[in-house]
Amino acid sequence: MTAAALGPAADTPSPARRRAWMRSEEARGLAMISPTFLYALAVLFLPVLIVIAYSFWTQNYLDIDRTFTLENYRQALTEPIYRDLFVRSLWISLTVSVVTVAFSYPVAWFISFHGGIHKNLWLFLITVPCWTSYLLRVMSWKVILGYGGVMNTGLISIGIIDKPLTSLLYNSNAVVITLVHSWAAFAILPIYVSLQKIDRTLIEAARDLGDSRLKAFFRVTLPLSLPGVISAFLIVMIPTVGDYVTPRLVGGKDGVMIATAIQAQFGKAANWPLGAALSVTTMVLVSLAAAAVVLALKFTVRRIR
Incomplete structure (x- = not known):
């Protein structure tokens, strides 16, 4: 039954x-x-x-009109000031991610393949700067790049320049330098973990079959460590798009990013719906850019092999 x-x-x-x-x-x-x-x-x-x-709502003075509207997204996507901030934020974030990963990979590779018994010591030293406040690290770069800072003083002392440079601080380059230093440790660690998982016999086999060290690196080491590279890239890229402190302290008017506009809408402007639309638009743009970068990395590594 x-x-x-x-x-x-x-x-x-x-x-x-x-x-x-x-x-x-x-x-x-x-x-x-x-x-x-x-x-x-x-x-x-x-x-x-x-x-x-x-x-999707509207700010009416101190009250919120909950009638559905797309006006906030129209402003976010059509106003020139917001378009410029979106483009600048994505450009700075992508630049920071590429530079950070490019500098972090050799460090992670050295620790993984040549760190020996001192691997833990190297990792410890890499994480030491993270023990201090993020704000203090940003402020330290403001001192280093300032008009009378360490960089200008050093360049003058060795005779490269005659007077302090004003172009080192309060621009997008200062934002990139500061963010690269701040996020380097977060990029090194996932790449190191990915390199540690690689079976060394695969590299030896490639060498025995006639590959040079460089060719073995591109055919074996780099493709197998790609998950760590992608993780490091995303770990750096996603937070730096919305960074508010660094552009505020070392960026000046040329280093302002979209997070400053979002903060202004939630703060002095008291227009939370527009600030929310800017936030959602940023999330969507970052997701699309991250997906494009991941696909580009996979395609590039596949072509190199």
Whole structure:
């Protein structure tokens, strides 16, 4: 006799089966991840939904008009000032990511392949700057690049320049330099982990088959470490687009990024819906740019091989 013939009661699990399921590995696994999932939902997902909801509303003085509208997105995408800030923010973020990964990869490669028994010491030294406040690290670069700072003083002392340069600070180059230094450790670590997982016998096999060290690197080491490179790139790129402190302190008017405009809308302008629309637009643009970069990296490595 089928379950349908027996009626709805046949589809209901018995108390014994329910108790058995509660003691199963599946139930324990769900019980273990449920608090974490709920916490992530409350802390990450719900705030994003609130921001998205605000982006479709309108600010009427001190009140919020909850009538659906796309006017905020029209301003975000058509106003020249916001377009320029989007382009500048993406350009600075991409530049910082490329430079950071380019400098971090050799460091991670050296530690992984030639660190020997001192690998942990090297990793410890790399993370030491992260022990200090992010604000203090940004301020230190303001002192280094300033008119009477370490850089100008050093260049004058060795005779390269006659008077201090004013072009070292308060521009997009200062923002790039500061962000590269601040995020270098976060790029080195995922690349190092990816390099550590590479089976060294694969490199030896490539060398035995006639590849030079350089060719073996491009055919074996680089492709196998690509997940670490992609992780490092995204770890650097995504936060730097929305960085507010660094452009504020060392960027000047030429280094202003979109986060400054977003802060202004949520602050003095008191236009939360427009600020939310700028935030959502930034998230979408960053996601598209990140996806394009990942595909470009994979295609480039595939062509190199």
